[in-house]
Amino acid sequence: MNNSLILIIVSGALINNVLLSRFWGVCSFLGVSKQMKASASLGVAVIFVMTIASAVASLLNDYVLKPFGLEFMQTIVFILVIAALVQIVEMFLKKTSPAIYKALGIYLPLITTNCAVLGIAQLNAMSGYNFIESVVSGFSSAVGYTLAIVLLAGIRTRIREEDLPAPLRGAPIVLISAALMSIAFIGFSKLSF
């Protein structure tokens, strides 16, 4: 493994965390993090879909869009690929491993409208990553997503027990917790190789 791959991993998972620094997929971050189990399941589903989506998007971009000079079609192609992919993954899991399907079931369709998946596919294309780099970038960003959402879910289980001032209850305290997490993650930007 060379240096640039390590850089992509650290940058994707920690420094430019999709949720805490890029703000892609924040709807699910705030909505689903209510329960620890749901957050972990969504995290796994995102890792699954984002890795495959990055791979497929990278192949399409390198072997179909670029040779024909159709890069401006990226947005349309990527979103359709992601939507189709989510459907295929869902059907495949339903047939082959009902246990996983049951665990991830309701979260899979939601991933289509998760901007993190589209965002990472676009980012890979924009940064000119090759196939391996794209897959690594998709996987590590998804790991970063999972890390952040599971951490926030943990914080929220604690918050639920606390007696908060009325205006802070609900969304505001979650946003403030996310802000504090984000401050902690800024620390990673000082990492150097």
Next chain:
Amino acid sequence: MNKYMERLYNGLIKENPTMVLMLGMCPTLAVSTAAINGVSMGLSTTAVLVFSNLIISVLRKRIPNEVRLPAYIVIVASLVTVTQLIIKAYLPTVDKALGQFIPLIVVNCIILGRAEAYANKHEPGLAMMDGVGMGLGFTIALTLAGSLREILGKGTLFGMQVLPESVSPAAIFSLPPGAYLVIALFIIIMNAIGIKTRQRQLVENDGCNGNCAACTMSCDERKEEAK
């Protein structure tokens, strides 16, 4: 008030997509680093929203119900691509600041949400007006968040110095955590002066009302949250 003006009022105030419905949080958090970014992103989204509402409303009797979501996504994605190319060609500074976020307009829940909730049930004129109202409501919310972050984080507004030089700005508001803090602040103020977000009103009044499609919270969770 005629029904066209009513749409405008509805989007700007009554059901403001960001402040009241709490849709489209990703772009709100991401591009609100400066007031001018808020304006640019808001207007780009408005352009896409107006035309997607128009096209979907015109085609509402032609698109089969079963495949409506993929059809909407293709329409919206095409419009976003057009917007992206126009911005690249004529507004390079905007392209530089917002670059990566323009393609993500496709997955902005406001656009698919309005298509589902309004445009596919109403005539083209009204649907367009709904797009204008919702788009401007979104633009105003983004600009407000952007202004607050710019003033607190850099001491400037639209690039002009507004805080005295002796006051050192809190850089944290320009960084990612500031986005979460400013939105939290808005909601705290709204809670404190007693404006309930529409989302909560809906859940309290009539259960979920089938409006859960646009966001990721399931109905049960929303009911729980409303308590």
